[in-house]
Amino acid sequence: MKPVLGAFRRKPLMPLFLCLILSAAAGSLWFNQLPEEIKEPLGILGRAWMNQPEFRIRADGGAVCSVFIRRAGQAAVLWLAGMTPCSLAVWCLAAAIFGFSMAAVLSALTMETGLLALPLFLLALFPQCLFYIPVVVVLFKWGMKEEKKVRAAAFLILQILLAAGAAVEVWLNSQWMLWVKMLLFR
Numbered sequence: 001m002k003p004v005l006g007a008f009r010r011k012p013l014m015p016l017f018l019c020l021i022l023s024a025a026a027g028s029l030w031f032n033q034l035p036e037e038i039k040e041p042l043g044i045l046g047r048a049w050m051n052q053p054e055f056r057i058r059a060d061g062g063a064v065c066s067v068f069i070r071r072a073g074q075a076a077v078l079w080l081a082g083m084t085p086c087s088l089a090v091w092c093l094a095a096a097i098f099g100f101s102m103a104a105v106l107s108a109l110t111m112e113t114g115l116l117a118l119p120l121f122l123l124a125l126f127p128q129c130l131f132y133i134p135v136v137v138v139l140f141k142w143g144m145k146e147e148k149k150v151r152a153a154a155f156l157i158l159q160i161l162l163a164a165g166a167a168v169e170v171w172l173n174s175q176w177m178l179w180v181k182m183l184l185f186r
Contacts (some may be wrong), residue, residue: 027103082143131165
């Protein structure tokens with residue numbers, strides 16, 4: 001058992017991607033097995049993208065604060081999980097939750113929009129991911145190190161990146177998706 005765990009410790013991305021892929025498949029299967037009367041209301045996001053190109057979410061400062069608090073809490077959980085001896089298991093659990101939820105959302109979108117859902121989904125994630133992906137990569141690298149150090153100042157810098165990502169997610173993403181919808185659904 002120890003050689004297997006040691007191999008995972010040396011190559012931690014392998015179990016992480018395995019958990020992500022398996023949970024994404026499970027999320028997609030779960031959504032597709034739901035009864036039609038439950039699936040129909042869940043496809044509302046796809047209908048909003050396809051039928052209402054002028055649909056826009058109103059952005060304000062309170063929304064930025066709300067999104068930032070959620071993202072900062074998620075980053076804090078991942079940071080604290082990386083400080084534990086079972087950090088790889090917690091990161092695999094986080095990857096599984098992320099994969100399951102993203103597959104369910106993507107399945108709901110494809111129910112209404114078909115194959116166009118994948119590019120729309122990726123475009124909806126684009127602007128804020130420029131800030132969120134570096135934060136996740138740094139937290140993952142910290143969590144996989146053998147020595148567990150408290151990096152409070154560096155974590156505050158990551159919080160600044162999360163705040164920028166939250167601002168982009170609330171203010172720029174709505175404009176970005178409006179532009180994409182106008183371009184695709186003329």
